[in-house]
Amino acid sequence: MLGFSFSFLLAGSNVLGIFPTGSRSFIFDRIFLVFLILGTIVGVIVISYMLILAYRYRENSATKKDDVDRPKLGELPPRTDDGSKLLKSLLLSAVVVIALVVWTYGSLLYVETQPAQIDGALTIEVEAYQFGFLFTYPDGYQSNGVLRAPVDRVTVLKITSRDVLHNFGSQDLRIKADAAPGMISETWFLAESTGTYDSACYELCGAGHSYMKANIIILENSEFEQWNKTKNNGS
Amino acid sequence: MNKILQTDGGYSDGHGLPPMSSVKRWLVTTNHKDIGILYIITSLFFLVMGGVLALLIRLQLWLPRAPGEGLLSPFAYNQSVTAHGLIMVFWFLSPFAFGLANYIVPLQIGAKDLAFPRLNALSYWLYLISGILLGISFFQGGTFNGGWTVYAPLNLPTFTPQVGATSAVLALFIFSVAITSGSVNFLTTIHRMRAKGMTLFNMPLFTWTILLTVWMMLFAFAALLAALMILSADRILGTTYFSSTGTQGSLLWTHLFWFFGHPEVYIVFFPALGAMAEIFQTFTGKRIVGRKWFIAALVLVTVQSFGVWMHHMFLTGINLEVKTLFMITTIGISLPFDLMVFSLIYTLIKGRIQFTTPFLFAFGGLILFIIGGITGVFLGAVVLDYEFRGTYWVVAHFHYVMVGGVTGLVAGIYYWFPKITGRMYDEFLGKVSFVLYFIGFNLLYFPLFIAWETPRRVFTYAPSLIPWHQMATIGGFILASSFAVMLYNFYVSISRGEESGPCPWKYASTLEWSLPSPPPLENWEGTPTYENGKLEFLPDNIKTDGGEPTHER
Numbered sequence: 001m002l003g004f005s006f007s008f009l010l011a012g013s014n015v016l017g018i019f020p021t022g023s024r025s026f027i028f029d030r031i032f033l034v035f036l037i038l039g040t041i042v043g044v045i046v047i048s049y050m051l052i053l054a055y056r057y058r059e060n061s062a063t064k065k066d067d068v069d070r071p072k073l074g075e076l077p078p079r080t081d082d083g084s085k086l087l088k089s090l091l092l093s094a095v096v097v098i099a100l101v102v103w104t105y106g107s108l109l110y111v112e113t114q115p116a117q118i119d120g121a122l123t124i125e126v127e128a129y130q131f132g133f134l135f136t137y138p139d140g141y142q143s144n145g146v147l148r149a150p151v152d153r154v155t156v157l158k159i160t161s162r163d164v165l166h167n168f169g170s171q172d173l174r175i176k177a178d179a180a181p182g183m184i185s186e187t188w189f190l191a192e193s194t195g196t197y198d199s200a201c202y203e204l205c206g207a208g209h210s211y212m213k214a215n216i217i218i219l220e221n222s223e224f225e226q227w228n229k230t231k232n233n234g235s
Numbered sequence: 236m237n238k239i240l241q242t243d244g245g246y247s248d249g250h251g252l253p254p255m256s257s258v259k260r261w262l263v264t265t266n267h268k269d270i271g272i273l274y275i276i277t278s279l280f281f282l283v284m285g286g287v288l289a290l291l292i293r294l295q296l297w298l299p300r301a302p303g304e305g306l307l308s309p310f311a312y313n314q315s316v317t318a319h320g321l322i323m324v325f326w327f328l329s330p331f332a333f334g335l336a337n338y339i340v341p342l343q344i345g346a347k348d349l350a351f352p353r354l355n356a357l358s359y360w361l362y363l364i365s366g367i368l369l370g371i372s373f374f375q376g377g378t379f380n381g382g383w384t385v386y387a388p389l390n391l392p393t394f395t396p397q398v399g400a401t402s403a404v405l406a407l408f409i410f411s412v413a414i415t416s417g418s419v420n421f422l423t424t425i426h427r428m429r430a431k432g433m434t435l436f437n438m439p440l441f442t443w444t445i446l447l448t449v450w451m452m453l454f455a456f457a458a459l460l461a462a463l464m465i466l467s468a469d470r471i472l473g474t475t476y477f478s479s480t481g482t483q484g485s486l487l488w489t490h491l492f493w494f495f496g497h498p499e500v501y502i503v504f505f506p507a508l509g510a511m512a513e514i515f516q517t518f519t520g521k522r523i524v525g526r527k528w529f530i531a532a533l534v535l536v537t538v539q540s541f542g543v544w545m546h547h548m549f550l551t552g553i554n555l556e557v558k559t560l561f562m563i564t565t566i567g568i569s570l571p572f573d574l575m576v577f578s579l580i581y582t583l584i585k586g587r588i589q590f591t592t593p594f595l596f597a598f599g600g601l602i603l604f605i606i607g608g609i610t611g612v613f614l615g616a617v618v619l620d621y622e623f624r625g626t627y628w629v630v631a632h633f634h635y636v637m638v639g640g641v642t643g644l645v646a647g648i649y650y651w652f653p654k655i656t657g658r659m660y661d662e663f664l665g666k667v668s669f670v671l672y673f674i675g676f677n678l679l680y681f682p683l684f685i686a687w688e689t690p691r692r693v694f695t696y697a698p699s700l701i702p703w704h705q706m707a708t709i710g711g712f713i714l715a716s717s718f719a720v721m722l723y724n725f726y727v728s729i730s731r732g733e734e735s736g737p738c739p740w741k742y743a744s745t746l747e748w749s750l751p752s753p754p755p756l757e758n759w760e761g762t763p764t765y766e767n768g769k770l771e772f773l774p775d776n777i778k779t780d781g782g783e784p785t786h787e788r
Contacts, residue, residue, distance in 0.1 A: 028622050035619065039609045046580070047602055053583040054598065057519070058590065068585050070520045071744040074770030076437045083525035086577055093573040097612055101566050104616040105559075111618055112555050130394075164389040165485050167550065167625055171688045174622050178550045180485045181388065185552060202625030202690050204316070204382040205389060207309045210693040211302060 019106035021114075023190040024174040027107050038100065114188075118154050121188070126159040128166035128179035128201065131208030141231050147199070147216045149191065150224035156188045164206065170199035170216055178203065191218040252756070265352035266756060267341050270359050272655065274334030275648070277363055278327050279722070284370070285322035286715055288315045293679075293708040299695045307694075313380035314373070316692050320383025321403070324503065325410055326366045328641065332506035333417065335647050336445045338655060340421065342747035342754060343439045345430025345763035350423035354416055361413035369406040375399035382692065384496070385466070387477035387488035392470055401470050408467060411460045418449035418456070425449075430746075432765030436530070439745040440516075440523065441647075443530055444509030447537040448502050454541065455498035462491035486552055493544035501540045504636065505533070507643030508575065511597040513745065514650050515579050518594035519586030520742040529578045532571035539568045549620050558617055565615045572608060576601065589741070592665030593650035599673050600642030607635030610684065625691050631683035638676065645672070645721070652725065653739050657752040658732030664724040671717035678710025746770060 020030040055061075124147065125136040135147045149155040159168050161179040169176035170189075177187040191197070201212035219227060253260040261273060292315050295305045302309060337355070341348055349355045372378040376397035381389040389395060390404070425446045429438070438446070466488075468474045477484035516523055523529055545553055545561040553561075579601055588594070610632045614620050623629055652660050683689075686703035689696040696704065738748035749770060750759060761772040 024622075027618060031616065031619055032613075035613050035616065039612070043606060043609050046576075046605055050580055050583070050598070050602065053580065054588055054590075057583055057586040057588050059587045068521070070587075071516060071522055071742045073738060073744055074746070074749055075744050076432070076765055076768055077522060077526055080522075080526070083528045085581060086525040086528055086574060089577040090570065090574045093577075094570050097566060097569060097573075097615075100612070101562065101616050104618050105562070108558075108562075108618045109555075111621075112558075164394055165386050169625060169690070171622075171626075176550060176621050176624055178552065180483075180552060182483060183486065183552050185550070200690055200693070203386070204313065204692040206394060207313060207380075209313065210309055210695050 019103055019110075021107065021110045023192050024111065024188075025172075025192065027111065028174045031104050031107060035100065038096070042096070114154075121154040121156050122149060123156045123158065124149070126157050126168055126179065127162055128159070128168060128205075128212075129162035130164065130206050131201070131212040133168060133199070133201075133212075133214040135214075137228075137231075139232070145214045147214060148224065148227060149189075149216065149218055150221045151191050151194050151218050153221065154188050154190050156186065159185050159187065165203050166205050166212070167202035168199065169202040170197055172197040173199075173216065175199065176202060191216075194218045194220055265348075265356045267337050267348045267352065267355060268655075268753065268756075270355050271334050271336075271338030273359055274330050274337055274362070276334075277359075277366070278331040278334055281322050281326040281366060282331070282718070285319050285327055286718070288319040288322070290711055290715060291315050292319060293711040295694050296696075296704050297708050298701060299698060301695075305694065309694075310377060310380065312694055313382075313692070314378050317380050317382050318369070318373070318378050318403075321369070321379075321407070324383060324499065324637070325407065326362075326369065328503045328637070328644075329414070330362055331641075331644055331648075332445075332448075332503070335510070335644070335651060336421065336441075336506060339651060339747055340442050340445050341424065341428075342654075342750065342758060343442045343745050344425060344428065344433055345746055345765075346424055346428040347757050347759075349420050350428060351420050354420050358413045358417040358420065361409055361416075365406045365409035365413060368402055368409065372399035372402035372406065375402055379403035384492055385488075386492075387466075387485045390466060390470075390488070391477060393478075401467075404463060404466055404470060408460070408463045411456050411463060414452055414456050415460065418452040421445060421449040422453065430763045430765055432768070436527070437765065440512040440526075440529070441506070441509035441745075443533060444505040444512075447533050448505045451498045451502050451505075451537055451540060455495045455502065458491055459495035462488065462495070483552075489548055489551055490544070493547045494541070496547065497544045498540040500633075500636070501536055504640040507600065507640035507647070508533075510647030510650065511600055511643040512579065514593050514597040514646050515582050517650070517740050517743045518589045518591055518597075519582055520588075521582050521584075521586045522744075523578060524581040524584075525574075525578050529575055532574045532578075535571045536568060539564065539571070543568050546615070546620070549617050550624055562615065562617050569608065569612065569615065576605060576608070587742075591649075591740075592660070592662060592669060593646045595666065595669045596642055596646030596649060596672070599669065600639050600646060603635055603639035603642055603676065607632060607639050610635065623687070626687050627683045627689045627691065628687035630691055631680050631687065634680045634683075638680070642672070642676070650740075651747075652728070653735030654747055654750075654752050654754075656729050656732070657735060658728055658730075659735045659739060660728045660732060661724050664720055668717045668720040668724065671713055671720060675710050675713030675715070675717055679707050679714050680710070682706045682710070 020027045123138060127134040127136070132145055135143045157168070157175070157177065159177045159179045160183060161181045163181060165181070166179040167176065168179050173189045173191055175187060175189045177185045179185070195218055197216040197218065199214045199216050201209055205212065252264060252266070261269065264270065291306060292312070295307045295312055307315060337349070369378065377399050378397070379385065379395060379400040381395055385404070425442060465476045469477055475484070477488050512523055512529070542564045543561060545557060546565045549558055610628070614623055614629065614632060649660060649665060682703035686696070686700040689700055689704070735752050737751055740748065746763060747754070759772060761774050763770060763772055
């Protein structure tokens with residue numbers, strides 16, 4: 001696993017900021033943008049090239065091409081060696097694709113390893129069920145369908161399921177993890193601004209799947225601490 | 236090869252089979268061409284069934300709905316998305332491809348029939364029975380409604396108690412048996428019954444892709460069959476292998492399913508690729524560029540296809556090391572496809588391209604596949620995959636790939652229509668169907684990339700995405716209309732089309748085009764051979780040095 005250890009080296013020395021790190025939204029948006037731009041360029045070039053060739057070599061075009069040996073009925077395919085152009089093209093596309101994915105690998109390592117290193121991150125247990133989400137705070141406080149978390153601080157989620165396979169996700173905050181019965185999957189997020197965000201179930205789980213939603217309310221740090229202190233009194 | 240066989244409508248020697256106009260003929264036949272036609276027609280019925288479900292889904296998505304709004308209840312919607320997926324992947328795509336393969340593969344390699352004609356008929360009838368059972372399941376309290384991936388533990392009676400859900404599982408089970416016996420049949424035929432001089436390397440590319448498809452089927456469907464046996468035991472006998480209270484039943488199912496499910500993508504796509512390769516060669520008047528590399532790439536994908544399944548599970552309980560490994564294998568499997576795409580594109584160079592309907596579909600299919608491939612690279616980057624999981628990005632991507640495959644097979648059905656019926660389809664209507672198809676397809680699936688933040692399999696979504704979903708719904712109906720034009724074209728042309736003769740295409744090179752259209756029951760008189768480097772027919776019943784007649788079988 002040479003690539004693997006190489007990439008760990010990469011993760012440790014991201015001094016130049018080669019690959020994106022930070023909140024999950026930032027990482028996703030940056031990488032998505034680069035992929036979109038490159039993907040569009042490659043797609044436009046390849047498809048235009050196809051169309052140009054198809055037009056240029058149409059049957060009735062004036063281009064001379066009678067020197068070509070055409071396939072004949074009942075022939076066996078001749079053994080020719082015309083693969084060098086093909087292999088060069090393959091090499092080019094391989095370089096582009098591998099470079100892109102290796103580049104994102106640094107961010108993957110960051111996403112997978114960073115939250116474990118943060119002291120004092122808020123950890124919330126998420127239990128998915130047919131059809132909702134139950135959030136449990138470190139002090140045992142439980143909240144159904146509403147998750148409150150502070151802004152600009154890493155929140156770690158430990159996600160499981162009471163019944164079938166669900167998936168807890170929020171497009172706004174770029175959170176997503178499977179909620180499987182009997183297993184705990186861990187993920188994290190970092191919200192960069194306050195407000196109320198949507199989250200939903202992303203795995204078909206039964207008749208109520210379309211309406212299996214929860215709110216994520218992101219509060220200022222002080223507001224959150226205030227709420228955190230008083231949350232057990234209210235109810 | 237100059238010996239064109241003279242027969243009366245192709246079926247003078249009926250071997251006691253009733254004529255094609257009688258219903259009994261189709262019930263008792265074991266002939267590969269008859270079975271091929273049965274497969275094609277039956278699969279088209281399932282295309283209509285899966286298509287109607289798709290249109291219902293698209294109508295439901297016209298607007299974001301509150302519970303009970305729209306055509307479908309939440310329960311009916313879940314049944315629709317599930318059955319649409321199952322029908323299109325299992326009961327339409329593969330059988331459609333294998334209808335063509337049944338008809339064409341023996342003709343391409345010089346065999347009189349498949350190795351086991353009765354087993355072939357059995358495969359077809361099991362396929363039909365399984366499909367009918369799936370149809371019945373809708374009326375047994377509702378069919379299975381947990382998605383085409385049948386994830387555990389939602390697939391257990393605790394969560395899906397309907398009798399129809401058990402019927403759907405049994406239907407899948409019978410279907411897998413049909414596929415497995417079919418793949419054994421094709422493997423034996425292609426490896427053992429080729430004409431002399433037709434080495435593996437010399438085989439036409441369509442036959443190559445079918446050979447590799449059946450190899451994948453043999454191993455992939457074994458995994459599915461095993462999983463379905465355990466699931467049936469859970470549902471009928473009350474065992475608890477996939478239960479949520481035991482140890483990781485959910486994870487077990489996911490592994491078993493995707494070990495089958497990823498090769499299944501190539502099982503579905505390969506025949507289309509083979510048809511596209513044949514059609515590119517015929518209508519560009521060029522042999523494929525880098526044939527040996529193209530074949531090598533196909534073989535590589537076949538082997539690699541069994542080593543990528545966990546990329547469907549990047550969020551499902553696997554650790555970083557395994558994620559890394561499967562990220563690497565996933566990128567690895569995209570590279571042979573790059574090579575095949577380049578090979579097809581370079582085949583255009585110095586061609587004499589005829590823009591017939593089959594070529595338009597093959598060319599269009601390649602464009603769609605390229606878009607599907609590029610958007611697939613996004614999913615190969617694990618950090619992006621995390622966010623795309625369960626969204627319309629995945630839906631749009633695999634429809635570009637899978638329905639891109641359908642495009643290649645539609646090209647194939649136009650291409651071989653004259654061979655199968657002896658008559659030409661209407662070229663103008665064919666082109667109309669292509670234009671409708673290509674516009675409808677892109678209007679249906681491209682907006683889904685833009686509206687990718689919609690969660691899969693729900694019918695509530697952000698109101699800002701309404702225009703994109705409405706565009707997609709309109710596109711869906713345009714795509715459906717192109718199939719209507721195609722089927723009308725075929726229906727009319729079967730009786731009124733111009734007679735095609737043995738070979739209506741200028742640069743066709745494979746064996747099937749040297750036979751009358753349609754070919755006689757036993758395909759040819761005499762024995763086809765490539766021993767002298769080109770196709771010849773040896774007279775029947777001559778003694779060889781061993782003293783044995785040169786009969787097949």
